[in-house]
Amino acid sequence: MADADRIGLVRLRDVARALGVSVSTVSRALSQPHLVSQETLERVNAMATRMRYRPNLAARDLRTRSTRSLLVAVPSFSPLFLEIFRGAELEAAAHGYGVLMAHTGSDATREHMFLDQVLSQRADGLVLVTTMDPARLADRRKSFPAMVTALDSGGVAGVPCRQIDNAAGAAAAVAHLVALGHRRIAHIGGPPEQSLARARARGFADAVAAAGLVAAHCPCLAGEFSLASGEALMTRLLTRYPRPTAVFAANDEMAVGAMQAIKRDGLRIGQDISVIGFDDLRIGLLYDPPLTTMGFDKVQLGRLAIAALIAGLNGRAAVADASLPVTLEVRATTGPPAGE
Amino acid sequence: MADADRIGLVRLRDVARALGVSVSTVSRALSQPHLVSQETLERVNAMATRMRYRPNLAARDLRTRSTRSLLVAVPSFSPLFLEIFRGAELEAAAHGYGVLMAHTGSDATREHMFLDQVLSQRADGLVLVTTMDPARLADRRKSFPAMVTALDSGGVAGVPCRQIDNAAGAAAAVAHLVALGHRRIAHIGGPPEQSLARARARGFADAVAAAGLVAAHCPCLAGEFSLASGEALMTRLLTRYPRPTAVFAANDEMAVGAMQAIKRDGLRIGQDISVIGFDDLRIGLLYDPPLTTMGFDKVQLGRLAIAALIAGLNGRAAVADASLPVTLEVRATTGPPAGE
DNA sequence: ATGAAAGCGCTAACAT
DNA sequence: ATGTTAGCGCTTTCAT
Numbered sequence: 001m002a003d004a005d006r007i008g009l010v011r012l013r014d015v016a017r018a019l020g021v022s023v024s025t026v027s028r029a030l031s032q033p034h035l036v037s038q039e040t041l042e043r044v045n046a047m048a049t050r051m052r053y054r055p056n057l058a059a060r061d062l063r064t065r066s067t068r069s070l071l072v073a074v075p076s077f078s079p080l081f082l083e084i085f086r087g088a089e090l091e092a093a094a095h096g097y098g099v100l101m102a103h104t105g106s107d108a109t110r111e112h113m114f115l116d117q118v119l120s121q122r123a124d125g126l127v128l129v130t131t132m133d134p135a136r137l138a139d140r141r142k143s144f145p146a147m148v149t150a151l152d153s154g155g156v157a158g159v160p161c162r163q164i165d166n167a168a169g170a171a172a173a174v175a176h177l178v179a180l181g182h183r184r185i186a187h188i189g190g191p192p193e194q195s196l197a198r199a200r201a202r203g204f205a206d207a208v209a210a211a212g213l214v215a216a217h218c219p220c221l222a223g224e225f226s227l228a229s230g231e232a233l234m235t236r237l238l239t240r241y242p243r244p245t246a247v248f249a250a251n252d253e254m255a256v257g258a259m260q261a262i263k264r265d266g267l268r269i270g271q272d273i274s275v276i277g278f279d280d281l282r283i284g285l286l287y288d289p290p291l292t293t294m295g296f297d298k299v300q301l302g303r304l305a306i307a308a309l310i311a312g313l314n315g316r317a318a319v320a321d322a323s324l325p326v327t328l329e330v331r332a333t334t335g336p337p338a339g340e
Numbered sequence: 341m342a343d344a345d346r347i348g349l350v351r352l353r354d355v356a357r358a359l360g361v362s363v364s365t366v367s368r369a370l371s372q373p374h375l376v377s378q379e380t381l382e383r384v385n386a387m388a389t390r391m392r393y394r395p396n397l398a399a400r401d402l403r404t405r406s407t408r409s410l411l412v413a414v415p416s417f418s419p420l421f422l423e424i425f426r427g428a429e430l431e432a433a434a435h436g437y438g439v440l441m442a443h444t445g446s447d448a449t450r451e452h453m454f455l456d457q458v459l460s461q462r463a464d465g466l467v468l469v470t471t472m473d474p475a476r477l478a479d480r481r482k483s484f485p486a487m488v489t490a491l492d493s494g495g496v497a498g499v500p501c502r503q504i505d506n507a508a509g510a511a512a513a514v515a516h517l518v519a520l521g522h523r524r525i526a527h528i529g530g531p532p533e534q535s536l537a538r539a540r541a542r543g544f545a546d547a548v549a550a551a552g553l554v555a556a557h558c559p560c561l562a563g564e565f566s567l568a569s570g571e572a573l574m575t576r577l578l579t580r581y582p583r584p585t586a587v588f589a590a591n592d593e594m595a596v597g598a599m600q601a602i603k604r605d606g607l608r609i610g611q612d613i614s615v616i617g618f619d620d621l622r623i624g625l626l627y628d629p630p631l632t633t634m635g636f637d638k639v640q641l642g643r644l645a646i647a648a649l650i651a652g653l654n655g656r657a658a659v660a661d662a663s664l665p666v667t668l669e670v671r672a673t674t675g676p677p678a679g680e
Numbered sequence: 681a682t683g684a685a686a687g688c689g690c691t692a693a694c695a696t
Numbered sequence: 697a698t699g700t701t702a703g704c705g706c707t708t709t710c711a712t
Binding site for chain 1: 704705706707708
Binding site: 054055056057058059061062067077079082085086100101102116117119120121122227256260263283286287288 | 394395396397398399401402407417422425426440441442456457459460461462567596600603623626627628
């Protein structure tokens with residue numbers, strides 16, 4: 001038992017020696033139990049437990065060329081991405097895979113870093129949750145099939161993507177405002193270099209046109225997907241004359257920022273100005289007043305992405321892209337425009 | 341170049357062959373450049389890039405018995421833990437380590453899972469961010485020095501801990517309320533099985549006693565660290581007579597829940613009832629009215645934990661436990677009690 | 681059902 | 697400065 005006391009140094013051969021059997025027998029008992037006799041199985045298990053044997057995963061991974069673990073890279077630790085990750089974790093566990101999370105900061109260099117983790121066999125595959133067009137990964141793709149993107153509306157030929165229809169969701173948000181009677185609707189958008197932001201802005205523009213609204217009365221501003229940016233953009237909007245009667249923010253975070261600005265001006269949200277967001281995060285639900293927003297099943301998106309990844313890993317044909325529905329969640333921040 | 345085209349199969353020897361040199365030369369050029377000639381270095385680098393060589397990390401890890409990566413296990417994806425993780429990431433990067441995040445759900449089984457990841461050499465060390473007393477890990481500790489706990493006020497002999505003084509912070513929160521003139525202060529606490537919750541409750545009780553308040557007027561309720569629980573507990577508190585004039589919630593999440601209940605009752609927060617939280621999360625800052633709370637440097641806590649872990653990995657004596665200060669952030673939810 | 685032996689891709693003595 | 701060789705701990709033929 002002297003071996004067992006040495007830190008982290010209990011190897012298969014230590015267990016084998018203690019039992020007077022060969023390493024392969026121990027290996028089999030531990031990972032292919034049906035290949036050994038009942039008696040051997042029990043003896044090995046008992047001894048392995050007693051000696052606190054832990055397999056050296058580096059060795060196993062090297063030998064089997066697989067790690068049974070997947071990487072999920074998210075742009076940031078925003079609740080939106082965290083929900084997607086939760087789904088990924090659930091689905092992976094159901095297939096016997098572990099998942100680790102990393103964040104990219106939407107930085108191409110870091111995205112490559114994680115891609116390299118897979119190429120370097122630290123993980124079997126990668127789900128890249130992204131709001132940017134990952135076209136820059138295209139050249140890598142050829143030598144690297146084990147990737148799926150999620151959430152982004154862009155896409156690279158050959159890389160499966162699990163997404164939502166951002167443009168349609170945005171259009172539905174605007175349609176809701178139009179139905180309430182709004183004619184002057186502004187858009188507070190995300191960074192145009194992000195395909196997700198572009199898709200939502202496009203949906204906005206399309207719906208404005210479809211409703212026959214005057215484009216000049218429906219400004220489309222671009223900022224960042226942050227609370228501060230939403231607040232800044234709204235502040236600017238409030239100086240316009242005539243003021244918009246409703247605002248569609250590209251995500252809930254910006255919507256909350258916008259509402260902060262509106263409150264500061266002493267205006268009533270949902271009466272003087274309607275606000276609608278996108279993503280359906282808890283922060284919007286808790287806000288006073290609770291935010292009307294466009295929601296979708298984030299957990300399911302994570303599940304689908306992992307399912308597609310594992311399917312690919314198992315050699316099943318990469319399924320075509322799939323899109324999840326986006327639904328309107330009416331709460332307290334949207335109402336008919338104030339009479340003028 | 342045929343080799344290079346095969347997916348993920350460019351090995352050191354492929355590069356070596358293409359160059360007509362030995363594998364060790366390529367290995368050295370890539371990881372100990374000063375050991376090869378300038379010319380060789382350039383040729384190797386060029387060829388490695390051209391062939392898209394990626395080291396097989398499983399092989400390297402096996403050989404070097406180190407992964408240069410650390411695991412940070414958090415109880416959940418609460419913003420509090422995410423901030424700590426950010427700090428961990430920063431500090432790790434500064435030492436050339438990567439960090440991966442996993443979440444335990446405060447589940448001992450899962451904590452062991454991640455511990456096993458380290459014992460199995462998938463990572464070099466583990467930071468266990470926890471709100472529970474990790475005493476149950478004690479027996480493992482002997483064979484496993486590469487661990488540091490963070491945030492928990494409990495602790496296991498021999499496992500370094502980087503924490504905050506929860507009891508002192510809680511006492512300071514109560515002292516703030518007492519200074520404002522409150523005499524009937526309630527505590528909405530977390531689960532007593534979590535040492536963190538116990539510490540904060542203890543600080544509350546101590547401060548109440550120190551201020552000479554009537555204990556019967558200062559109820560101490562226990563629930564979960566969730567918004568819903570804070571709301572439920574506050575609802576119960578509001579039926580008491582005489583009603584408490586102030587509430588100290590064990591974290592911001594519960595404080596927000598409590599405020600939802602107070603609002604529902606039509607009472608004015610900060611006037612009819614004061615509320616103070618703990619953790620200083622953004623949700624409290626954004627709430628209307630902004631929450632008074634006890635804050636601390638979460639990023640720094642993460643940094644300290646990783647620094648201690650790496651110090652231990654390098655064989656430097658595990659430093660004694662260290663505690664970070666907790667400071668009062670006065671905002672709008674605390675004020676003098678309404679005249680009675 | 682079990683054992684012997686090869687080898688995954690890499691690094692690090694050791695030799696030249 | 698470079699090459700040769702051994703071996704990290706495991707799984708998996710191939711024998712028996």
